[in-house]
Amino acid sequence: MNAAIEAEGLRKSYSDHHALNGVNLSVAAGTVLGVLGPNGAGKTTTVRILATLARPDSGRAVVAGHDVLREPREVRRRIGLAGQYAAVDEQLTGRENLVLLGTLLRLGKQGARDRAAELLARFELTDAADRLTRTYSGGMRRRLDLAACLVSSPPVVFLDEPTTGLDPSSRATLWRMIRDQVASGVTVLLTTQYLEEADVLADRIAVVDHGVVIAEGTPDELKRKVGAEWLEVTVAHGRDLSAAASALSCVAAMPPREAAGGKSFSVRLPDGMGAVATAATALETAGIEIAGFALRRPSLDDVFLHLTGQEHS
Amino acid sequence: MNGVLVDTTALIGRHLLHLRRTPTRILGVTLTPLTMVLVLGYMLNKAISVRGGDYLGYMMAGVGAQVALACVGSIAIGTATSLRNGLVDRFRSLPTSRGAILVAHTVSDLGLAAIGICIASIVGALLGWRPDTGVLSIAAGFGLLLLFTYVMLWFGLLLGLSVRSPEALGALSGLVLVCGSFLSNAFVPLDGLPGWLRVVAEWNPISAVSSACRQLWGGPMSASTGSVVSEHPLPAALVMLAVIAAVTVPLSCRAYHAAEPR
Ligand SMILES: Nc1ncnc2c1ncn2[C@@H]1O[C@H](COP(=O)(O)OP(=O)(O)O)[C@@H](O)[C@H]1O
Ligand SMILES: [Mg+2]
Numbered sequence: 153m154n155a156a157i158e159a160e161g162l163r164k165s166y167s168d169h170h171a172l173n174g175v176n177l178s179v180a181a182g183t184v185l186g187v188l189g190p191n192g193a194g195k196t197t198t199v200r201i202l203a204t205l206a207r208p209d210s211g212r213a214v215v216a217g218h219d220v221l222r223e224p225r226e227v228r229r230r231i232g233l234a235g236q237y238a239a240v241d242e243q244l245t246g247r248e249n250l251v252l253l254g255t256l257l258r259l260g261k262q263g264a265r266d267r268a269a270e271l272l273a274r275f276e277l278t279d280a281a282d283r284l285t286r287t288y289s290g291g292m293r294r295r296l297d298l299a300a301c302l303v304s305s306p307p308v309v310f311l312d313e314p315t316t317g318l319d320p321s322s323r324a325t326l327w328r329m330i331r332d333q334v335a336s337g338v339t340v341l342l343t344t345q346y347l348e349e350a351d352v353l354a355d356r357i358a359v360v361d362h363g364v365v366i367a368e369g370t371p372d373e374l375k376r377k378v379g380a381e382w383l384e385v386t387v388a389h390g391r392d393l394s395a396a397a398s399a400l401s402c403v404a405a406m407p408p409r410e411a412a413g414g415k416s417f418s419v420r421l422p423d424g425m426g427a428v429a430t431a432a433t434a435l436e437t438a439g440i441e442i443a444g445f446a447l448r449r450p451s452l453d454d455v456f457l458h459l460t461g462q463e464h465s
Numbered sequence: 466m467n468g469v470l471v472d473t474t475a476l477i478g479r480h481l482l483h484l485r486r487t488p489t490r491i492l493g494v495t496l497t498p499l500t501m502v503l504v505l506g507y508m509l510n511k512a513i514s515v516r517g518g519d520y521l522g523y524m525m526a527g528v529g530a531q532v533a534l535a536c537v538g539s540i541a542i543g544t545a546t547s548l549r550n551g552l553v554d555r556f557r558s559l560p561t562s563r564g565a566i567l568v569a570h571t572v573s574d575l576g577l578a579a580i581g582i583c584i585a586s587i588v589g590a591l592l593g594w595r596p597d598t599g600v601l602s603i604a605a606g607f608g609l610l611l612l613f614t615y616v617m618l619w620f621g622l623l624l625g626l627s628v629r630s631p632e633a634l635g636a637l638s639g640l641v642l643v644c645g646s647f648l649s650n651a652f653v654p655l656d657g658l659p660g661w662l663r664v665v666a667e668w669n670p671i672s673a674v675s676s677a678c679r680q681l682w683g684g685p686m687s688a689s690t691g692s693v694v695s696e697h698p699l700p701a702a703l704v705m706l707a708v709i710a711a712v713t714v715p716l717s718c719r720a721y722h723a724a725e726p727r
Pocket of ligand 1: 166169171191195197
């Protein structure tokens with residue numbers, strides 16, 4: 153396997169606080185790794201080390217074939233970075249932002265202009281191209297930021313929380329655009345606090361917490377790790393809740409878990425459709441009026457709860 | 466080498482666009498010195514007397530130095546702000562020479578300062594300031610002021626990279642402006658200062674630069690105390706500026722390389 157990003161034992165401390173405690177990552181060329189973790193997990197620190205902006209206290213990282221510590225310039229030639237805050241120059245227009253970057257990336261005067269026009273069109277910013285970016289919405293800024301990190305068509309791209317703080321529709325637009333980029337064979341490392349985002353965009357997910365990778369795999373593998381399917385049962389009347397739960401305790405693999413609201417609970421079922429049928433029959437026999445009966449695959453929220461023992465907020 | 470030039474030019478272009486969009490920045494570095502010209506040079510000109518000439522001729526050097534001091538706060542706040550919003554990270558992640566980024570920033574702010582010094586000098590000339598030492602000498606005085614400004618800009622860069630908080634820098638830049646202007650002979654001869662303060666003010670580089678400018682422009686001088694700085698202000702100023710640059714330039718570059726947004 154040809155890894156475009158490889159990190160081994162990255163550690164970094166700020167005064168007495170350990171931001172990274174030995175991060176290991178490997179991203180195959182042309183794939184997307186989602187680094188998923190709560191606030192303060194060490195996502196930004198990892199990205200900044202891989203993008204040559206910070207030095208690790210120890211550990212080793214190779215990006216696009218070059219060591220980040222020994223050949224930072226070579227690495228910088230091959231990466232695009234969209235940091236946690238949309239880094240656009242507010243006093244320039246969208247077009248001026250991109251042309252400046254194109255010039256700095258040695259595309260030449262005309263080359264920089266052509267590339268800017270192309271990216272503005274691709275990110276649906278042509279109409280706003282000649283407005284100061286100060287007047288852009290959050291979603292437009294993010295799109296420009298994404299365009300900015302693609303000016304030189306880098307083979308490796310880092311996106312640090314690309315949709316944090318956006319409304320759902322801007323987020324969906326950005327997801328679509330990120331997916332279009334990925335289709336062109338770029339290697340992407342993106343960080344996110346949204347489980348859904350990692351699920352939608354990433355080929356593999358690394359879950360980080362307290363500066364270490366606590367789990368790694370495809371979204372499906374992670375879900376499987378947490379266990380089989382959950383049955384979510386909602387009763388019509390709150391008073392039937394405990395009766396329903398005890399009716400199902402014979403088929404459940406684990407004690408039922410009550411959800412907030414007092415009318416629903418979920419049980420972990422053993423594999424196979426037979427269990428679902430048995431459960432339905434058990435409720436039927438007990439004569440309980442059921443408002444909802446749904447089979448749910450574990451979400452990444454469950455993955456997180458399972459791995460860290462903490463609710464993910 | 467050619468590439469560094471392309472980068473620097475492109476980045477200077479960026480700062481010039483900023484200046485075109487917020488021309489009030491010129492006001493920011495010109496307002497205080499201009500007020501000094503009008504209040505001290507016009508309203509109080511006759512009230513303040515200096516040995517061997519007109520007070521306006523004495524203070525114009527100080528006004529020039531004050532433009533440089535106003536630039537310190539301006540560049541420091543600009544740097545701290547771009548550190549905060551992630552722009553510094555974007556530029557640092559490019560294969561661009563990092564020197565080009567800092568040189569472009571300081572050179573464009575030097576242009577801003579030059580505009581400020583021009584405005585203050587024209588107003589001074591309207592009020593009757595007439596340096597009469599010949600074109601070369603007068604130009605050398607302005608050259609020294611620009612050199613001083615350039616060194617102060619690197620100092621401001623370092624300040625911005627170390628302090629980080631635009632709010633704190635706002636307060637600090639006021640302090641730099643006032644302390645620099647009045648703990649030196651920029652506006653008031655040092656004769657009246659108490660002993661120890663006088664020594665401090667005398668060795669203040671701003672005093673050396675102001676005195677050297679007065680010498681080059683033929684203005685009235687502060688009384689000499691016999692110390693090296695007051696006897697030979699021009700060489701003293703050049704040595705001091707070289708020392709400050711030798712400290713601030715490498716420190717700023719290092720701070721920029723290691724900058725962590727917070
Ligand atoms: N420049 C810094 N100085 C001190 N502490 C920092 C700095 N940057 C990050 N940290 C700390 O390191 C930890 C990891 O931070 P970060 O990588 O930003 O997490 P994330 O991006 O996952 O939210 C946090 O506890 C944070 O407070
Ligand atoms: Mg972060």
